[in-house]
Amino acid sequence: MAVPFAAAAVIPAVASASPVVNSVHRTPGGGYDELMVPSVMGPIKVQVQWAKNGGSSALLLLxxxxxxxxxxxxxFETNAQDQFANDDVxxxxxxxxxxxxxxxxxxxSNTNGQKFTYKWETFLTQELPAYLANNYGVSQKNWAVAGLSMSGPAALRLGAFHRDQFKYAASFSGPLNWNAPGMREAIRAMMLDAGRFNCDALAVPWSPQWLKMDPMVFAPQLRGLPMYxxxxxxxxxxxxxxxxxxxxxxxGTAMGIEAISMVSTRAFQARLNSLHIPASYDFPSAGTHSWLYWQDELGKARPGILAALGASAG
Known part of the structure; x- marks a missing residue:
């Protein structure tokens, strides 16, 4: 959904088992690395800024x-690394x-010749945390996750269904009501525009797999999870x-998409309220669907993220 994004792909390859290395960060605390992490999709590049003081908690930014x-x-679109540069996460x-x-x-996806099946939830909840734990001493059980636009509902879904890993979830400008009238058609059009991906390859219409991705449906699973x-x-x-x-x-496009996100997010707020599930909310009176506004929202969420992880602030 986000306007200023560009194309992406993952190179398919046969995944190899990640080696178990009894060591902590090869890069000093607060340093930066680019890792190639094995997965069933092939090697996935992961950018990492290590915790300032060598702490084991992690924040996943989607x-x-x-x-x-x-x-x-x-x-590169935000100052996220600077925001957390002195924090132990x-x-x-x-x-x-x-x-x-x-x-x-x-x-x-059969509309763009994709040669492999996306398995991102498996990567983010199994392969990646195991690799970071085995090789760099990062905890598999003390993560937060934040996402914007497309990854807003993904962040909430990961938090809902993987409570052993995620202790906090944040959604910025996410489409949080997938079964609203016209939403599947809108998602289909957006995915065709962004890489010619087929929405039906993601999940069959109204199947259990599709419903699992709708925050309005999995909302009860969020009880007890700190959220922004x-x-x-x-x-x-x-x-x-x-x-x-x-x-x-x-x-103009960013204005329209953000207005839709606001309506969707307000509906989700009402859903959580009906379930008596608390969350922290922010509804700025001005702002479009673009990165510098999400940068600000990440800054507002930062205290809650650090508190949920028990990570010291810089």
Whole structure:
């Protein structure tokens, strides 16, 4: 859903078992590494900023619909690394996953010649945490996760169904009501636009797999999980200064998408309220569907993330 994303892919290959190494970070605390992590999809690039003082907790930052194949946009569109530079938490930023919703898909996409099946939930909850634990001493049981746009509902889903791993989840401008009228058709159109991916390969319409990805359906599973949930009005804010026809068009698109996100997020808030499940919310009066607003929201969520993980702040 996010406007400023670009194409991504994952190179399929035969995954090899990650070696068990009884060592902690090869890079000093607070340092940065780019790892190639084995998976059933092939090697996945993961950008990592290690915890300042060698702590074992982790924050997973998920990319958006047009996730690139070279870098996770949190690492260059925002100051996320600076925000957590002095905190004792490792930032984990997987690369790739365009149009994936960070889910385990039913089959490869047949509209773009995909040669393998996305298995992102398996990667994020099994392969990646095991690799980081075995090789770098990162806990498999003390993670937070944050996502924006496409990855907002993914962050909540991971938190809902993998409580042994995730202690906190944050969604910024996420589409949180998948069964709203026209939503599947909108998701289909967005996925075709971002990499020509087939929505039906993700999950058969209204199947249990599809329903599992709808936050409105899995909302009861979120009870007891600390959460931060936000969306803006869609009105132009402090970061919107288009100075060309293309800029005006992009801003208009970002306004419309954010307004839809706001409606969806408000509906989800009502759903959680009906279940008496608390969460922290933020609904800024101005802001469009773009990265600098998500940067600000991550900063607002940061105290809650650190508290849930028991990680010391810098």
């Amino acid at each position: 990319d958006g619909l047009r996730a690139r194949d070279d870098r996770n946009a949190w690492s 490792t930032l984990v930023m997987p690369v790739g996953g365009q149009s994936s919703w960070y889910a385990d898909w039913a089959s490869p 949930i936000s969306a803006s009005s869609g009105l132009p804010g402090q970061y919107d200064h288009p100075n060309s026809a293309v800029g005006v068009f992009n801003t």
